[in-house]
Amino acid sequence: MFWRMAGLSTASPVETILDKENFTLEELLDEDEIIQECKALNGRLINFLRERAQVEQLIRFIVEEALEDAEKRRTFKFPFIACEIFTCEVDIILKTLVEDEELMNLLFSFLEPEQPHSTLLAGYFSKVVICLLLRKTVPFMRYIQANQDIVKKLVELIGITSIMEVLIRLIGADEHMYTNYMEAMQWIEDTDVLEMIVDKFSSSDSPEVHANAAETLCAITRFAPPGLAAKISSPSFIGRLFRHALEDARPKSVLVNSLSVCISLLDPKRLTLGVYHHTYNRQITQGPPVTANPETVEGMLESLGDLLKLLEVSSAENELLTTYGKLQPPLGKHRLKIVEFISVLVTVGSEAAEKELIRLGAVQRILDLFFEYPYNNFLHHHIENILVSCLESKNVPLIEHLLHECNLVGRILEAENNYKLAADLNKPTVPCEGRLPPRIGNIGHLTRISNKLIQLGNNSAKIQAYLQENSEWTDWHTNVLSKRNAVENVFQWACGRPTALQDRNRDSDDDDYQDRDYDVAALANNLSQAFRYGIYSNDDIDEAHGSLERDDEQ
Template identity: 80%
Template sequence: MFWRMAGLSTASPVETILDRDNFTMEELLDEDEIIQECKALNSRLINFLSGKAQVEQLVRYIVEEAPEDAEKKRTFKFPFIACEIFTCEVDSILKTLVEDEELMSLLFSFLDPNNSHGNLLAGYFSKVVVCLLLRKTGPFMQYVQAHQEIVKKLVELIGITSIMEVLIRLIGADEHMYANHVDAMQWIEETDVLEMIVDKFSSSDSPEVHTNTAETLCAITRFAPAGLSAKICSPSFIGRLFCHALEDSRPKSVLVNSLSICISLLDPSRISFGAYHSYNRQMTNGSAVTANPETVEGMLESLGDLLKLLDVSSAENLLPTTYGKLQPPLGKHRLKIVEFISVLLTVGSEAAEKKLIDFGAVQRIINLFFEYPYNNFLHHHVETIIISCLESKSSSLREHILRDCDFVGKIIQAEKNFTLEAGTDKPTSPAEGKSPPRIGSIGHLTRISNKLIQLGNNNSVIQEHLQGISEWTDWYMSVLSNRNAVENVSQWACGRPTALHDRNRDSDEDDFQDRDYDVAALANNLSQAFRYGIYNNDDDMEEVHGSLERDDEVYFYFPIKW
């Protein structure tokens, strides 16, 4: 942007267009400086664009698809410029739009079922609506309250991510909106918007719809007002959610995304979906989460039917891999069930722990750990489950892991047979004609073993159990201790002089002012460089060229401080 100075500036192209008697909106929108002039609050331009006819034309560019034979400017540039003009947040332009019933009806006509709802215009529509919602909250919410069918139309188009973002803002699932405009958004709590959203799991087969539905409901669990939060945590809503998830005729994406909602209800701080979030919690020794007891009870009613899905009777699915084949693969739905169990155990519910023991869920999950030795996502969740059981206040859960599941014995067995077995009935088998690879769960088993030893120092039950297994003692002394010594990264030199390992830096300034270099190595490199003739004068250029063709490697060694 160039600043205009008095006496030196030339007339703005926008001003030139406004000076003409007859100009069109297209000519004005085609001018490159129109957005800058809007942001600079050019009074003549703002007064012109604030007229109802001009605002209507801008809205039409956003909500109406261009004809097939239209120029590229009409298809791409004019809708973009129109959206940018609105999002410049000029008060008079937004006021003209939000206070006019016809213009607002034209804007929301984009949601009509007959429209094409292309992603490009959907993005522009979303930006304009969110801008009105943030800057003209009162009159905007009054209009939506008077036309509540808008909420239903937004839910119907939840598969479009831009529309989903509008819906999230509208229902108050935004950390800023509801806190600043409680009165204007109170009426949302009295609608059946939650039921409309969750029922998209049964009315649509689109994975995009299921994913956006889950993301919307997860946003509600984190930021929604008290009324909606109470509804989504109620046993009746949980039952409705599991009814859709466990229906046999529905795609597996319904189950996966429904469990994402349940996980968010148990632990609203889990903003990201996926495995690594729980892994980070476990590595940082995250404290147990607190969940509504009624919510947990509602989930436990369907727990038995959910755990049945961990058993796959059909082995028809075959997935070839670099190390062999999976028959059947684990599948996203089984992985999500394991993640759900891992979060459920962090709640510390005695009823949940008892049901998991009665159903044999933990034992089945541990078997999956060894049946799929290369699924790191699964290993992260199972590690969290085992550590939660070992750290549980419930002695029965701890006894279940150590004695009923014989997890220590499974660790020793896996360490003895650390390569993938061939010719077994397990779902993971090595490729034919190749030597079986090393199983990929050794690192997790090592970390769990170290956790067992750590907990055994403060827990007599764990300590007595470990001491009662002679193979464990031998394996710990001969294998685990050596492995821990090798994998202790604080002892790795990483190319640094060992004399620098124990130096402590108080600040970055000390590190800058006090640098240690290997002077002997530096001097040796310099002497070699001069010996090879690299630093000769101009008269010895031939010798220099000859030295550069040598295969000897001349280098300077500067230790790096981390």
């Protein structure tokens, strides 16, 4: 090769070390070019590293913590280089490891309870195990099947994200795994791994454990083999999940993360698409409705009443000061998650779910939250989705319940007529003292809901008749809503504002862009100039950071 020709390159430092009579593994690991030489399949180097003694020492660097007084290279460099050697995927080195049971036992000794399990070494351990799983699937799975206690140990350490990733891949809950190795993993379906994971909600108080357990279960709902998928969607498993979620003494993170699993069971794609994409995509393209196993839905309905009771209670009874006033108490993450769960449940189109929501008065209570917390846009998006789903439902009693018992139109008109935040100390959201009360922050959502009502009224005689009977609605529609829609029609603007996502309902052809008078690059440049020349002060930036830190409370 060109760089090996005499006179054109110097000898590799790795070759210099290999030329010595008595060199050590540590000398090689301390050389920066060792990874490059591994990837270049340097024969002399590979033959040395493939020896059992060297593989064992590499594993020890990864699974054993260095002593407190050890050199920095032993603490940081050697474990990193050892991990990189394995992940170079040199077949003969991986073969030495995976075919030696004692070496595999040494590797998985990292999972023993008495080990410190540092985040750094956990990451290296995870990379090596996943590399073996991908490149030596059959012998690796054979070893795991013969040592099934490894699965239990992985679950015990699920709070470490690197360990969680190993568990997800091991049980087949990864879209890139096991397309050709279904037989090698069939045994995992007969284990009680799902029960072990869900019981972490009860056995641990750590929010990290709860979040990672939920992420693992969500991954199973998306990509797991049929056996595990059937088990996790069964009513008995749903009941077990809700029992943990609704325990009074458990942290609210259990409820929040349990509901994430339920949401993923109802709509497996939701967690990968994100909240906003899901909401807008559904409203614009009118894609196929979400479908879910009826037995799964019925299993969730058994606990729906107890779940809705939690909407009356906030996890934070304290006051939270904001730029517009104070929250007393804040909405709380768990109540927001309950509303999100209802939002997905409604989109399933289950008649049983709709009847239960009517019976329990769920929509009415959720509508109350919409007006009690007029600045929580996360809440507003979910509730708008609920209202639109109810209005689009084929279940006439649900539509009538929303229009009559919930008085949707009346509440819209009341908010529009009293668009300033009320200074009522008995309400959760109170304006600042000594300042003019601000405009409520959900007018935009009310506008979209109103337009949706009118749109559906054109295709529904019942909705049309209901709207026409209300003279106040007719006047407001003519004198306020129609003019607002004309002002907010961005296709008529010439001030440089790009269109919003929900307004992009035309083809992106040349004529469409020629009609617009904005320059995105210029807008971005203007914004950067504003920050550069101090138009926005550091106080503004600090305030933004502070608001992020309080997201959990709101």
